[in-house]
Amino acid sequence: MTNESLGEVFSDFPALLRRRGLLGEPPGLTNSPTIAGSNFTPTQATTILAFKFGQGVLVAGDRRATAGNTVVYDRADKVLEIDRHSIMAIAGVPATAWEMARVLEHSLQYFRRTQLQEMSVHGKVRALSKLLRDNFGFVVQGIGVVVPIFATYDFAGDGQARLYFYDAMGAQFEVAEYAATGSGSPAVRGVLFYENRWGKKPLHKLREDEAVTLALRALDTAAEADTATGGVDRNARIFPLMKVISREGIRTLPEQQIALRFKRTVA
Amino acid sequence: MTEEPYRWVEAIANRREYIETQLAPGSPIAALSFRDGILFVTVGHARQKLFEIYDRIAMGAIGHPGDIERLRLAAIELASTEGFTRSATDVSLRRLAYYSLSPLLKSAFEQIYGPPFLARMIFAEVGATAADDLFLRVDYDGAIVANGRATDTNPPRFSAVGGTARATEIMDALLRRDHDSGQTLNRAMTIALDAWTAGSLGADQSSGNEVPSQQTLAEHRTQKLKDATVEACVLERKNQGPICYRPILGEELKELIKA
Numbered sequence A: 001m002t003n004e005s006l007g008e009v010f011s012d013f014p015a016l017l018r019r020r021g022l023l024g025e026p027p028g029l030t031n032s033p034t035i036a037g038s039n040f041t042p043t044q045a046t047t048i049l050a051f052k053f054g055q056g057v058l059v060a061g062d063r064r065a066t067a068g069n070t071v072v073y074d075r076a077d078k079v080l081e082i083d084r085h086s087i088m089a090i091a092g093v094p095a096t097a098w099e100m101a102r103v104l105e106h107s108l109q110y111f112r113r114t115q116l117q118e119m120s121v122h123g124k125v126r127a128l129s130k131l132l133r134d135n136f137g138f139v140v141q142g143i144g145v146v147v148p149i150f151a152t153y154d155f156a157g158d159g160q161a162r163l164y165f166y167d168a169m170g171a172q173f174e175v176a177e178y179a180a181t182g183s184g185s186p187a188v189r190g191v192l193f194y195e196n197r198w199g200k201k202p203l204h205k206l207r208e209d210e211a212v213t214l215a216l217r218a219l220d221t222a223a224e225a226d227t228a229t230g231g232v233d234r235n236a237r238i239f240p241l242m243k244v245i246s247r248e249g250i251r252t253l254p255e256q257q258i259a260l261r262f263k264r265t266v267a
Numbered sequence B: 001m002t003e004e005p006y007r008w009v010e011a012i013a014n015r016r017e018y019i020e021t022q023l024a025p026g027s028p029i030a031a032l033s034f035r036d037g038i039l040f041v042t043v044g045h046a047r048q049k050l051f052e053i054y055d056r057i058a059m060g061a062i063g064h065p066g067d068i069e070r071l072r073l074a075a076i077e078l079a080s081t082e083g084f085t086r087s088a089t090d091v092s093l094r095r096l097a098y099y100s101l102s103p104l105l106k107s108a109f110e111q112i113y114g115p116p117f118l119a120r121m122i123f124a125e126v127g128a129t130a131a132d133d134l135f136l137r138v139d140y141d142g143a144i145v146a147n148g149r150a151t152d153t154n155p156p157r158f159s160a161v162g163g164t165a166r167a168t169e170i171m172d173a174l175l176r177r178d179h180d181s182g183q184t185l186n187r188a189m190t191i192a193l194d195a196w197t198a199g200s201l202g203a204d205q206s207s208g209n210e211v212p213s214q215q216t217l218a219e220h221r222t223q224k225l226k227d228a229t230v231e232a233c234v235l236e237r238k239n240q241g242p243i244c245y246r247p248i249l250g251e252e253l254k255e256l257i258k259a
Helices: A002-006 A013-019 A094-115 A121-134 A136-141 A185-198 A208-225 A255-265 B005-023 B065-085 B093-110 B165-178 B185-204 B214-225 B250-258
Strands: A048-053 A056-061 A065-067 A070-073 A079-083 A086-089 A149-153 A161-166 A172-175 A178-181 A241-246 A249-252 B029-034 B037-044 B050-054 B057-063 B119-125 B134-138 B144-146 B158-161 B229-236 B245-248
Touching (some): A013 A094, A013 A121, A013 B065, A048 A086, A048 A149, A048 A161, A056 A149, A079 A241, A094 B050, A121 A136, A121 A149, A121 A161, A149 A178, A178 A185, A208 A241, B005 B093, B029 B057, B029 B119, B029 B185, B037 B185, B050 B065, B050 B229, B093 B119, B119 B158, B134 B158
Antiparallel strands (some): A048 A178, A079 A086, A149 A161, A161 A172, B029 B037, B037 B229, B134 B144, B229 B245
């Protein structure tokens, strides 16, 4: 136990878990059987979006999880808090994504506690990238694709919000204004692009209530054409989940606030 | 030579004496419940002595920095893997100390060809109310002292370690006299610093086993703080996220010490 600790110079939590048999080895890329042609259909989740507005970053996700044509779940949580100032939003297979978020959350805490300092934004972004790359074998097999968005606040650097999206192989792309992934994302990107360029004001000048309206409209637009996106369930009154990151930390917007905004400006 | 039992006992006694001598000059640490959580206080020169272990657990230690580091990392590793595999609520200080740390310390101490851990630690776990707060003193030989006796219906909500047994006793006596878990952070800081001062006076062996007078404490404290700095952290009972640990730094620390 302690000898291992002594060698633990990199403070790599996933490696520690693997040594103890608590986390599987990454699947290899060669000779991976694929499920093409089999009857197995993995559960998938879509659509997520994030954009910078006047008071921080808004991250939103619809609540639907599907497997093929079936709606598996209508209250899925795809916007996950990783630490006091970081959010990982997930599109893809929730089984893999939630585990990934769990590993990431514990990795960052483990680093802070052992090394007695906060991990840098770049370090956090790379940590998620590494988890995605380790998972690529499952992506090739067709059962574990995850395409996340990562949003955080850079205290050590310039004190600005940072927003990234990833591809399934683990490449990270930093964006200045907005990001969307998942099956409904083309529509969302269209809405956000249009609003940012020709709307009443650019995204970064929106107030919080205006940002909530835009997120609701974007998700509803995505749901209009993409059956895998839940949008807003008007009958069951299920609303997208939204969180805001600002200098003060993360705030989950109360459902009532979103419902009220929906009634006034979307429905 | 150590196959003879009395030689082994002798070797252990020598080892104990050696470790006690090494630990004796250690700067005392006090941990106590207050209205909004648990406060840890010590006074040091440079290196950090108070650490976050997990969401609700913190540790303070005196001894050799290398040994403290190994024990600290072992504790974080155990708590983190447990918290990851099961859940954060399954991580308990009681198990961490009794089940994991104590056997490790005991075997290192008693295997006389290997090096022992030169460390004396104080652990605390913050609960939903002060009555649920847990304090454990873990020594270099694996001995564990909980706050109060097992039969106590209302055990004291504090703990203290000094470099010597006498220092610890004096701190205990002072805390038993002055401490109440409903106190404010300001008041808790004053008492913790009094306890620290009493402990560091006790280690000097210039006084008896009595708790020093308020005047002696004040004089000694002013003198000691001239070329040292107060280190403090809290485990907050109610906070936004799951993480309760917060170091007290800068202006906040200055204000609290002044009060």
